[in-house]
Amino acid sequence: MFNPEDLVLEAKHVTRKFPAAGGRTLTACDDISLNLYRGKTLGLVGESGCGKSTFMRFIVSLDTPTEGEILFKGRDITKMKGEELRQVRQHIQMVFQDPTGSMNPKMKIRDTICEPLLNFNRISKSEVDAKARELLEMVELPGDFADRFPHNMSGGQRQRVAIARAIALEPEIIIMDEATSALDVSVQKTVIELITRLQREHNIAIGFIAHDLGLIQSFAHQIAVMYLGNIVEVMPGADIDKCDHPYTHALMGAIFDTKMDFSKKIESIEGEPPSPLDVPPGCPFQNRCDCCKERCKQEKPSLVEVGPNHQVACHMFR
Amino acid sequence: MLLEINDIDISYGDNPTVKDFSLKLGEGQICSLVGESGSGKTTVIRAVLGLLPGAGKVTKGDILFEGRSLLGYSPKEWRELRGSDISMIFQDSGAMMNPTKKIGSVFLEYIRTHKDVSKAEAWDMGVKMLERMHLPDGENVMKSYPFQLSGGMRQRVGIAMAMTFQPKLLLADEPTSALDVTTQAQIVRQMMELRDEYGTSIIIVTHNLGVAAYMSDYLVVMKMGEIEDEGTRDHILNGSQNAYTQKLLAAVPSVGGERYV
Numbered sequence: 250m251f252n253p254e255d256l257v258l259e260a261k262h263v264t265r266k267f268p269a270a271g272g273r274t275l276t277a278c279d280d281i282s283l284n285l286y287r288g289k290t291l292g293l294v295g296e297s298g299c300g301k302s303t304f305m306r307f308i309v310s311l312d313t314p315t316e317g318e319i320l321f322k323g324r325d326i327t328k329m330k331g332e333e334l335r336q337v338r339q340h341i342q343m344v345f346q347d348p349t350g351s352m353n354p355k356m357k358i359r360d361t362i363c364e365p366l367l368n369f370n371r372i373s374k375s376e377v378d379a380k381a382r383e384l385l386e387m388v389e390l391p392g393d394f395a396d397r398f399p400h401n402m403s404g405g406q407r408q409r410v411a412i413a414r415a416i417a418l419e420p421e422i423i424i425m426d427e428a429t430s431a432l433d434v435s436v437q438k439t440v441i442e443l444i445t446r447l448q449r450e451h452n453i454a455i456g457f458i459a460h461d462l463g464l465i466q467s468f469a470h471q472i473a474v475m476y477l478g479n480i481v482e483v484m485p486g487a488d489i490d491k492c493d494h495p496y497t498h499a500l501m502g503a504i505f506d507t508k509m510d511f512s513k514k515i516e517s518i519e520g521e522p523p524s525p526l527d528v529p530p531g532c533p534f535q536n537r538c539d540c541c542k543e544r545c546k547q548e549k550p551s552l553v554e555v556g557p558n559h560q561v562a563c564h565m566f567r
Numbered sequence: 568m569l570l571e572i573n574d575i576d577i578s579y580g581d582n583p584t585v586k587d588f589s590l591k592l593g594e595g596q597i598c599s600l601v602g603e604s605g606s607g608k609t610t611v612i613r614a615v616l617g618l619l620p621g622a623g624k625v626t627k628g629d630i631l632f633e634g635r636s637l638l639g640y641s642p643k644e645w646r647e648l649r650g651s652d653i654s655m656i657f658q659d660s661g662a663m664m665n666p667t668k669k670i671g672s673v674f675l676e677y678i679r680t681h682k683d684v685s686k687a688e689a690w691d692m693g694v695k696m697l698e699r700m701h702l703p704d705g706e707n708v709m710k711s712y713p714f715q716l717s718g719g720m721r722q723r724v725g726i727a728m729a730m731t732f733q734p735k736l737l738l739a740d741e742p743t744s745a746l747d748v749t750t751q752a753q754i755v756r757q758m759m760e761l762r763d764e765y766g767t768s769i770i771i772v773t774h775n776l777g778v779a780a781y782m783s784d785y786l787v788v789m790k791m792g793e794i795e796d797e798g799t800r801d802h803i804l805n806g807s808q809n810a811y812t813q814k815l816l817a818a819v820p821s822v823g824g825e826r827y828v
Contacts, residue, residue: 296747433603438818445827464820468827503752505777517752
């Protein structure tokens with residue numbers, strides 16, 4: 250399913266530590282290795298504060314990791330600076346959770362969409378109008394929206410504009426940070442359909458952050474589950490029901506679904522993840538895990554292959 | 568019937584925002600209002616608690632609580648009713664708390680407004696309620712500021728406050744939308760326990776159809792301020808012929824369901 254020649258971005262052993270008060274350090278991402286493939290979606294799920302956004306921000310160079318490297322077509326983007334970095338940015342674009350906050354309220358949609366193209370001299374000013382219409386139609390909006398302002402549109406329409414802006418430069422990678430969580434379910438469905446269509450047509454690699462496993466499994470080729478800065482399981486999106494890690498099971502158990510058995514009690518793990526400032530030694534998930542053994546408290550499990558494209562970090566599987 | 572909403576119109580200006588809305592709720596029943604943003608779900612439950620913002624008012628129909636019309640209540644009667652017989656949980660319980668006051672001081676003020684007890688007794692009541700809501704170490708939570716708690720903990724504090732006087736009716740406005748899936752499951756379970764323990768009736772406003780379906784006996788689907796479809800859970804999920812209901816249901820992502828790739 251994943252051809253090595255389709256590999257466009259490779260994150261190797263990425264770690265990010267933030268200095269915190271009292272001389273302590275907060276480890277937001279701990280030794281993360283993930284790959285993005287052309288035309289495939291990587292879904293990253295986990296609870297708030299587990300470091301999923303921090304990781305994705307490295308890919309768009311909004312932040313740099315303290316250790317590790319991120320290779321885009323073989324070149325390490327974490328070491329790049331100035332014009333070299335600027336040139337790479339056009340290949341890696343981002344869509345944010347809140348489309349209202351990510352657009353200038355005083356700029357017309359036409360200018361918002363075409364700004365990246367003008368920045369990289371891809372088009373001249375006289376072509377802006379035609380290009381904006383073309384891009385709007387690509388995201389299934391009427392071309393007349395070019396004359397509108399962000400506040401004249403609904404949330405779903407704004408998110409489509411944000412997607413149009415991201416694809417304007419024909420990037421190879423798009424990172425989407427909870428791009429649909431601010432939208433209604435019915436709108437969410439149409440936006441997901443749009444994203445998957447654009448991905449097929451333009452062969453884009455997508456990194457999608459979500460906290461809803463039910464949503465992400467419907468369109469991701471590969472799912473990585475993150476807990477407290479660590480990747481605990483990586484698996485193919487189609488095989489979500491074959492998940493192994495206790496945390497992934499807990500996330501699965503917490504999904505509310507209209508087709509579920511309502512007499513069944515909803516199962517969910519108790520409590521909340523510990524503060525990332527005091528990560529316990531051993532397995533990060535130990536204090537909420539039903540199968541916690543003595544070994545889990547001392548030794549941190551590493552990712553091991555348990556099936557094709559399926560890795561789990563748990564002492565029960567090795 | 569505990570609550571009867573009879574054919575009400577609610578308007579903020581000249582045109583009604585909610586039109587011809589009716590609902591009957593018995594004791595121990597859980598009812599969900601579902602629909603897209605702007606369909607008037609929140610407006611309806613705010614009207615029940617007399618908390619319509621700005622110029623909003625009920626222009627037609629009547630709301631009866633235990634057989635008595637709520638529309639004619641005086642401010643004093645409202646004060647006695649709110650927080651004791653009818654309570655509300657908001658989407659972000661952190662935002663409704665005073666950020667400069669500790670949980671304990673807000674909780675004490677709330678309890679002592681409704682009940683003539685000493686500070687020490689009120690404190691104990693508060694701690695007990697927090698611990699009932701599965702908050703570890705209630706004493707410690709009472710001594711914390713809202714910003715020191717996580718979103719899930721704040722939401723539990725909100726529910727603990729709302730449940731202190733065992734209200735007959737609990738109104739919940741998107742109580743789990745701002746939470747993680749695991750925390751959402753815990754909060755939903757706790758709200759179900761409230762019904763089982765105290766016989767509280769609950770109206771929950773949500774856009775999460777999965778949560779609505781799991782919790783409620785009765786569902787009301789709203790669209791553009793009007794009731795588009797309503798019925799028991801079984802009817803809405805399996806028997807409804809309404810095109811809008813079916814569209815909403817089809818949009819819910821489901822494990823093992825439709826895949827786009």
